[in-house]
Amino acid sequence: MNVFKIATLGTATAVLMGTTAMADGHACAITDGRVNIVGNEFPAIQSVAAAALACASGVDAEANLTADHQKINLAGMSGNPAEYTSAVVANSSIVALINEDVVRPLDDLVAMYGADIPSHQLITIDGQVMAVAFMANAQHLVYRSDVLAQVGMDVPTSYEGVLEAAEAIRAAGIMDNPVGGAYAAGWNLAEEFVNMYLGTGGDFFETGTANVSINNEDGVEALEMMKALTAYMNPDYLTHDSNATSSEWEAGNVALMNMWGSRTGVLMDDEGAEMAVYSNTVAGGPLTVGDSGNAASSLWWDGWTVAKNISDESAAATFQAMAYATSPALLNDETMSQAVWLMNGFEAQPVNEGVLATVAAGASPYPMLPFMGLLHTAAGDNIADFLQGNESAEQALADIEAAYTAAATEQGFLQ
Amino acid sequence: MKHSTFFWFVLPSAFLMLLFIALPVASVVTQSMYTAHEQVLVTVENCGPFGCKPVTSIDQEATKALNADKPLGKWAGLDIYKDRNHLAFSEVGSAWVNADGLPDFGKTLMNLPFYKAMAFTLTYTFIVTPLTIIFGFFIAVAVNSVAKALKGPTIFLTLLPFIVTPLVGSLIIFWMVDARGILGTGLQWLANNPDLSVKASTPLMWIMLMFYGIWHAAPFAFVVFYAGLQTVNSESLEAAMIDGANRWERIRYVVIPHLFPLVTFVALIQLMDNFRVFEPIVSFSAQAHATSLSYAIFNDLGGETRLLSSAAATSVLTIIGIAILLSPVLIRTYRDFSKPS
């Protein structure tokens, strides 16, 4: 996991590399083909798309960044020729494209145009490069240093520690509901469960098969911990997505939460919050649960792919434009704090420390399995009943397994 | 009217509906009866910024051969309709046999996604539809009695809930009913309970969704009824008065029968729209408390892996549900149609 150290230390070389690439005009000599990027809409991706379009300004180039990208990218890449020549995806969403076989292996393009791309950015599956990652993300503890100091507690490193600190804060009368978390039913809640379950050291599936296996002690432990935490959360927690959780934080209602690294930047700036809140907001490391010692968090990357059903010229043009847009040339004062960039030359900002600590703690990447999305959806639909006290943990886990099994059967993963 | 004339007159509409609605409906029905082929799984080495790991992946070559053979997928008949995420026949069957009395059976039933969604959808439809009609009617009566100069602004204000886009309308109300929003605080004050939170309680969430539904649709009923009121024959009203009918009797025996055809129209549209309730559930993040069939479709199509056949099956079930719901109104319309007008 020294990737990030290299990233931080190698600044000088990278800047040098970036400028050479620019100077000889090699990176953006695109004269043929077509570039069309589809992806999600947030500042880091917007920067990447803007750089790619600038690079491909010599040819027909477009970008379609939208929150609905996952609903349209598959359809937009299935035609021949595909509408989109590149899709920006994460490790959870790339599997849908690989499952349908609409993205091409990049080995030949890497050999021809990608000599500068460091190997840690290449996503390889079965020895073939399928995507190029450009940023990392993970959830980790965010805490209010002033509140912890007031109750005389150390920064918690485990969820058990969070419960203890939360009790102390509540007992001291500082906050009623000191714990925050993106527990909105659906995707967010399932993500919290995935993290917690990884923290217990459990496996989601029987090795080598699509048979789910979460209805076990680890699953119960993960759910029980989630429920214990909700006792210290705002009673509306099932409607709080990461946006709502962030605004709770900015309002000064929360002192401890597990939050995405990409969201900590806005919590620490001086907009939208009182000074006492933003100046005392600190990004901590990942939390553990129980005695397994695993980080209860998953690592994410965002990267780009190249569509399969396009001409070789378009593939080459897209590859060059995207490679340029995710090279050190992208980094400047404005973009530096937008994400934990994976390219050389990235200097970690204070807001990024949480993600780096999570990587350093050896957290697992979010499972890149063809059927993981189905389990994620099933979990998102069935955990709320348990948290609301309508059913037992075992029943909730059994429901998740049953919902997953029906979906996986439909998709042909199970018979 | 001659057949050929009829044909040419309806051709443009019919063509558009055939192409953009009937064709997709047919393809959805087909889709709902096929599942994906058996996926051939292999274990491969997967590397990225966080190191290497053996993972399970799909063997593209082997799967492609299957797909090329039968591009629609594997024939499943009604299997998807019967599986646990839809009608769940075998689960319901075993729950019926094993249940410890009716309440226990009900509890098991509510644990199945389809029945849980139906419980909310039907409650919503049968509460919101009549209340929308009644509310719309009373607003129409009230606006009708306003001075002429004030009518324009009154109509505009009344239409606001209908014309403000639901996407944002519900978002703003969602913020207002937050425990610290203006309405949420107001409710706490009214109920004299500082811990009251609409978003944390299932019954309150249901009430809020229904309240929003009525609030949003009442203006639609209002416009239709208001127009109807303009044509109530004042002579028949006077005649009724001479016969000694009081105010209520006049409304009951003259105004309401006059408006009845409009009630049918509004009921038809409202039943259909309410059965497909979707936007408020998403905007209010209410999925932990209430789901609907449309939400289930959204969930199938919006996940990391899209469940096309499952979404198709739920869509077909929605259409069947609406057809059953509307059948009384449709039979009535059929009789009207047969009557020479």
Add this chain to the structure above:
Amino acid sequence: MANKATAQPLSVKFLAISFLMFWLVLAAFPFIWTLWGSFKVEGDFFSKANWANALFGGLTQKETGGSFTGDGYYGAFVEEEFWRAALNSFIVCFFVVTISLTFGTLGGYALSRSTHRYAFWFLLFALIFRAMPPITLVSGYLLPFYEYNLWGRLSTTIIVLVAINQPFTLWMLHAFFKNIPKDLDESAMVDGCTRFQAFRHVIIPVMWPGVITTGLFSFLLAYNDFAVTSMLLSKDNQTMVPKLASFLGTTQTKGNVMFAVAAVVSITAPLFVMVMVFQRQIVSGLTAGAVKG
């Protein structure tokens, strides 16, 4: 109208007025609240600390130096070019209304004049088609639209919106035409007009009230549509509602949420003008038609 039958005793009038006041507050309050809040910063409008912040705007004072700020409007219209979306919305609405009404009047007229059973079945199927959840329809369109390079265009979206709203339009116009006496066009045909000539010279002049009301609903459906426009339009061609949704995004960027709030207020303004202009037609339109169902 001021005859005895419609004259109301004071108590009833009082009841009606107080009910109306109650409803108007209910209907307009969220909007007025939004209008007021659109001149504040996000921290005040969506205050998690205390709702009163939205009234007095402590953070607005701190962050911008005044009690009110036009940042939301500036951001939406100047930085994000919301006016472009407004223009697209105008184009889409104009064509959707025109095409819907042209096709709808022809079809609705024929349906109202045909005495054959198949006319009923036609209407019935149109209604059942309308039962299809739009989200399923739209995701079905994606593949062919990309395949034939139709995706992202305003024209595609216009046709889809027309098609999806056609059942509603047909039902409503059918009801209107039923109310226009058959003798009118039939006597014209006795005089030697063809069916189409009778439609053109006799029916068109008297159908406007009904058409305007139906047009208003078509307009609102196109204006407010999110399901179709958000999935079928490219960035450049976005209409107002999907553009507004993109201000919210999955990850809310600070400040952008207020662009959305400013956009909501802006979206409503043209509708106000429209209701004021058409209020008489809306009512007289329905008067002439749908009353008989």
